[in-house]
Amino acid sequence: EAGVAQSPRYKIIEKRQSVAFWCNPISGHATLYWYQQILGQGPKLLIQFQNNGVVDDSQLPKDRFSAERLKGVDSTLKIQPAKLEDSAVYLCASSPQLQNNEQFFGPGTRLTVL
């Protein structure tokens, strides 16, 4: 079974630029999560989708971050404009159902904002 795929693996941008990350969850998984992990900290949930609908985006900085999951499969997370404090690893995870016990994580995208 293929795991959660993310791209790119690394991205370096300057502040005020825009950036987008892509996630392809495990086939058939209805629930998709985006996390932000700052160096030295545990991951923090940004947004959660159930199929193509948003379940929870309370931790998403909506003035600069946006996410979508068209057709309930792939998802993109965008930052516009980026700030220095956005430097982090952005992790995507998926699970079969909303309250499934196990979340499957991708390898993450490491973003550096200069």
Place this chain on the structure above:
Amino acid sequence: DAKTTQPTSMDCAEGRAANLPCNHSTISGNEYVYWYRQIHSQGPQYIIHGLKNNETNEMASLIITEDRKSSTLILPHATLRDTAVYYCIVRLVNDYKLSFGAGTTVTVRA
């Protein structure tokens, strides 16, 4: 508002059992104890979870005290590949959110 307390780091010897403690003194009756680990440059990986009873799977054992205020994750025969950050997480039974703390950095030494 961390719900769990874990040591910052610990070492263990290859081939020996690794016992990772976690305190969750404010846990309620409808909250699970979850363990995930994160190997360097990878995403977190689910290990095990439990509610009241002890649990065992192919990766580890989870021992939960009778009062449920603390638990121990046991890796029965640690290998160098078990070097990782281990997260103990308390999660509501009817919720989906995982709130990760800083975890315990476990280093397995040859």
